[in-house]
Amino acid sequence: xxxxxxxxxxxxxxxxxAPNPEYFGEAEGRNVIVIxxxxxxxxxxxxxxxxxxxxMHEVMPFVNSLFHxxxxxxxxxxxxxxxxxxxxxxxxxxxxxxYGLPQGSAFQTLGSTNTFHAAPNILKQEAxxxxxxxxxxxxxxxxxxxxxxxxxxxxxxxxxxxxxxxxNSMEYGLKDKLFFDESVQYxxxxxxxxxxxxxxxxxxxxxxxxxxNAGFPTAQTDDETINQYFATxxxxxxxxxxxxxxxxxxxxxxxxxxxLYGDHYGISNMRNPHLASLLGxxxxxxxxxxxxxxxxxxxxxxxxGAENGEVSHKVSGQVDMLxxxxxxxxxxxxxxxxxxxxxLSDEHDDAIPFRNGNVVTDDYSFIGxxxxxxxxxxxxxxxxxxxxxxxxxxxxxxxxRELSLSDDLMMMDLLRFYTPESFSxxxxxxxxxxxxxx
Ligand code: GP9
Ligand code: MN
Numbered sequence: 001x002x003x004x005x006x007x008x009x010x011x012x013x014x015x016x017x018a019p020n021p022e023y024f025g026e027a028e029g030r031n032v033i034v035i036x037x038x039x040x041x042x043x044x045x046x047x048x049x050x051x052x053x054x055x056m057h058e059v060m061p062f063v064n065s066l067f068h069x070x071x072x073x074x075x076x077x078x079x080x081x082x083x084x085x086x087x088x089x090x091x092x093x094x095x096x097x098x099y100g101l102p103q104g105s106a107f108q109t110l111g112s113t114n115t116f117h118a119a120p121n122i123l124k125q126e127a128x129x130x131x132x133x134x135x136x137x138x139x140x141x142x143x144x145x146x147x148x149x150x151x152x153x154x155x156x157x158x159x160x161x162x163x164x165x166x167x168n169s170m171e172y173g174l175k176d177k178l179f180f181d182e183s184v185q186y187x188x189x190x191x192x193x194x195x196x197x198x199x200x201x202x203x204x205x206x207x208x209x210x211x212x213n214a215g216f217p218t219a220q221t222d223d224e225t226i227n228q229y230f231a232t233x234x235x236x237x238x239x240x241x242x243x244x245x246x247x248x249x250x251x252x253x254x255x256x257x258x259x260l261y262g263d264h265y266g267i268s269n270m271r272n273p274h275l276a277s278l279l280g281x282x283x284x285x286x287x288x289x290x291x292x293x294x295x296x297x298x299x300x301x302x303x304x305g306a307e308n309g310e311v312s313h314k315v316s317g318q319v320d321m322l323x324x325x326x327x328x329x330x331x332x333x334x335x336x337x338x339x340x341x342x343x344l345s346d347e348h349d350d351a352i353p354f355r356n357g358n359v360v361t362d363d364y365s366f367i368g369x370x371x372x373x374x375x376x377x378x379x380x381x382x383x384x385x386x387x388x389x390x391x392x393x394x395x396x397x398x399x400x401r402e403l404s405l406s407d408d409l410m411m412m413d414l415l416r417f418y419t420p421e422s423f424s425x426x427x428x429x430x431x432x433x434x435x436x437x438x
Contacts, residue, residue, distance in 0.1 A: 002417045008405050009418070012337045015402070017323070017345035023073075025330030027257040027303050032123070032325070033247070034197040034259045035240060036090065037063075038172075038204050039266030040233060042076060042296035043279060049230045051217040059216075059230050062241035066260065066300050072309045075343060078299040079317045080264045083355035087199065088142035090263040093318035095119040095151060095197075097338035099355060099406040106410060111147030115416040117336055117423075119322055121152030123195045126331050126422050130154050130191045134183045135199040136162050136174025139433060149431045156433040157186050170208055172201040176239035177212070184246055192255070198243075200236055205266065207232040223274040229266055254304050259325060261318065262297025269294075289372045292358060292365050301328065315362050316343045317352040319402075335420035337409065339402045351399035359399040366396040 040060075045067055048056040058064065067074045082089035082100060088107040089100030095118045100106045120131030132155035139145040139158035148156045162182045164174050174182070179200065187196060202213075207228035209218070213235035218227040240260070247253040267275055269291040276283040281290065299316075301324065303309075319340030323333045327342045341348045350362045359366040363374055371381040371392055381389060409415065 001412070002414075004408050004412055005414050005417055008337055008409055008414065011402065011405050012339075013334075015339070015341060015349075016334050017341035017347035017349070019327040019332070019342060020344050020346060022308065023344045024327050026306060027328045028330035029127070029193055030303075030329070031193050031252060031256040032119075032129070032195045032259070032329070033252075033256050034094070034195075035243075035261075036087065036094075036197065036199045036263050037236060037240070037260055037298070038087070038200045038202070038263060039229075040203060040236065040262035040298060041265055041267065041294065042078070042262065042298050043294065044230075044233055045076070045298050047230075049217060049219060049278075052220065057217055057230075057234075059234050060237040062237050062244070063260065063298065063300070066302055067298065068311065069302065070309045071303055071306045073301040073303070073344065074309070074311045075299040075314065075316055076296070076311055077313050077315045078261075078297060078343075079295050079315075079352050079354065079360060080262065080297045081317045081319055081353070081355055082264045085142070087263050088144070088147075089355070090261070090318055091197075091199075093340075094261065094321040097319055097322040097336070097340040098410060099319065099339065099403055101410065102355070102403075102407060105142060107142045107144065107147045110410055110413070111143045111150060114150060114410065114413045116150050116152075117415055117420060118151035119325070120148075120154070120195055122326070122331075122336070123329075124152060124154075127193070127329070129193050129195045131195040132157060132186070132190055133197045133199070134179070134186070135159075136164060136169070136179040136201060137172055137199075145433055148433070153431060155186075155190075155431075157183065158433070161186065167210075170202065170204075170210075172204045174201070175212060176200045176202040176236050177242060180239055180243035180246070184250075187252070188250065200239065202239070203229075203232040203236040203266065207266075219278060221274045221278065223271050226267055226271055226275050226278075233266075256304065257325075257328060258300075258302040258304075259321070260298065260300045260302070261321065262299070264297065265295060267294070288367045288370065289365060289377045292354075292360065292367055292372075295354065301325070303328070312343065314343055314348060315350040315352055315360055316348065319352075320348070335422050337415065337418060339406050351395055353399045353403050355403070357400055357403065359396045361395060361399075364392060364395070366392075366399075 085105035123129035
């Protein structure tokens, strides 16, 4: 009940990282465009695939250019934190600064009923934003229709709004180039400032090849899934570039802040040893530490016109996205029960829990019962004194505490007892999307 809130409120207060004046309000009043890059992992950034003739092919040249742009705040030690809810867990993390559930999908089990303080609602109440989600798959997938109502989305453009017939679609929906192209007509209608989210699908397991991405070479490992992954990622890169071209032509670009993130791994731990040789690693030496490193996904906050961009190496995660974005928009976050912190803040803490309870910090990786030194990739728990071991374990305990606080908050629907000061009047179930009218 309500009394369970006390610990969470205390945690959020202690955990709050003060905004960095260098960045606070940098994108105030701008439109927000979030792009979820399906299954894109950090190792793809700057990666060049060698073809049969020894020629090199850059997999994601456009995203790479954004990653290194002087107008981008980019992060190369940024981890996905999803569980079984995959894409939808990344949405919970990114738009609520809370975690998905230890088992199953929070969208499916709690999305229809829980109270959320999610980005669309927050930005509406604090700064008058209109919000829209775009996705070329059916709105019922991951229970998005219901969950987006609870998040406060004004509009949800799902597959009913696109021509998804025949070759236009693959298993998880409309191909990315067609998706962005057809989305533009709706985006143009939104009152500004708007908060918008685009969820891509083409680079989804099993990375199907068709004539649209046939131009890119496949890799030569003995794992077909890995071989094709680079081609579908290249297709996604082209689609994102085309979308940026449109944003520039329409004039929306200069007045927007564009956030791109990888939603989760695309290549599973089981397959990773087959990937090792492509990364210059020895498959025989591949283990839990290497698998953990592979959970990095790209995160780029692109602010057209900014000149103080850089690639930050801070260890960070998807739970940090919303506080980081809000501070860039000039909105304070201390009224909210967030588990994450602004990555651009000097007070950002480097201990990042995964949904399975593993933890990565700047120096160490806590994986199961083992502790690895990040510099050497070697297990160190057996060479530590009892005192050293206790100190390190304390870091792990602290970091995973936010998982259980988040679970309490979600499972007991505690936000219904907590109204942030800046929320004048929380409106729920006010939003009806197309296919719910039929
Ligand atoms: C489906 C898409 C894929 O609509 O978001 O979800 P995933 O399988 O990656 O969780
Ligand atoms: Mn996904």
